[in-house]
Amino acid sequence: MGSGRIIFLNGTSSSGKSSIARELLTVLDDGVFFHLSVDGFNAMRTKRELTRAELDAALRRTRMGFHRSIAAMAEVGNDVVVDHVLSEPWRLIDCLTVLRPEDVLFVGVRCSRDELIRRERARGDRPPGLAAHQYDLVHGHGDYDLECDTTSTSARECALQIKDFLARRPSPTAFSRLRARCLPAP
Numbered sequence: 001m002g003s004g005r006i007i008f009l010n011g012t013s014s015s016g017k018s019s020i021a022r023e024l025l026t027v028l029d030d031g032v033f034f035h036l037s038v039d040g041f042n043a044m045r046t047k048r049e050l051t052r053a054e055l056d057a058a059l060r061r062t063r064m065g066f067h068r069s070i071a072a073m074a075e076v077g078n079d080v081v082v083d084h085v086l087s088e089p090w091r092l093i094d095c096l097t098v099l100r101p102e103d104v105l106f107v108g109v110r111c112s113r114d115e116l117i118r119r120e121r122a123r124g125d126r127p128p129g130l131a132a133h134q135y136d137l138v139h140g141h142g143d144y145d146l147e148c149d150t151t152s153t154s155a156r157e158c159a160l161q162i163k164d165f166l167a168r169r170p171s172p173t174a175f176s177r178l179r180a181r182c183l184p185a186p
């Protein structure tokens with residue numbers, strides 16, 4: 001059984017990752033794709049109030065479990081669209097460790113700071129300043145297979161760009177290059 005493809009969307013909060021993921025599930029017409037989002041995993045957690053230390057530990061385990069769930073889905077042949085915020089270096093390192101690099105199409109989802117602030121205000125369900133805080137952190141590793149800019153491009157158009165690119169996936173992938181650069185040699 002071959003492993004599934006992983007379209008990995010990384011960007012700040014409000015950059016449009018979930019919107020692109022939803023569109024991808026509509027426009028991708030070969031294979032069966034699943035949208036796995038870190039928000040979805042966070043929403044599964046117990047509702048009891050946690051201490052700061054409990055929450056920090058639970059958040060780290062949530063993300064580690066999320067990364068391994070992506071790997072497990074792809075390993076048995078499911079195609080996956082991942083929606084994640086790589087705002088701490090360990091998150092990317094962990095993904096590089098557990099995902100098959102040749103399966104991953106790594107997509108940077110960018111958006112201007114002004115538009116992020118506007119969207120965040122309009123949504124009202126994210127802490128003000130979250131996207132600006134993440135802005136310089138999420139793309140720090142500096143390598144992608146493809147980048148989208150949602151500032152003035154619709155989620156549907158970005159999904160179509162990704163679909164077009166997926167058909168001619170490059171090799172080596174950005175994940176292969178990053179793995180060689182960021183992980184110790186085996």
Ligand SMILES: Nc1ncnc2c1ncn2[C@@H]1O[C@H](COP(=O)(O)OP(=O)(O)OP(=O)(O)O)[C@@H](O)[C@H]1O
Binds near residue numbers: 018155
């Ligand atoms: N391409 C776009 N053009 C205009 N508005 C957009 C675009 N993509 C998303 N939005 C709007 O921005 C807001 C955030 O979108 P979305 O939930 O897709 O972002 P996200 O990156 O998944 O955010 P989060 O990580 O906080 O969940 C929504 O109100 C959405 O309607």
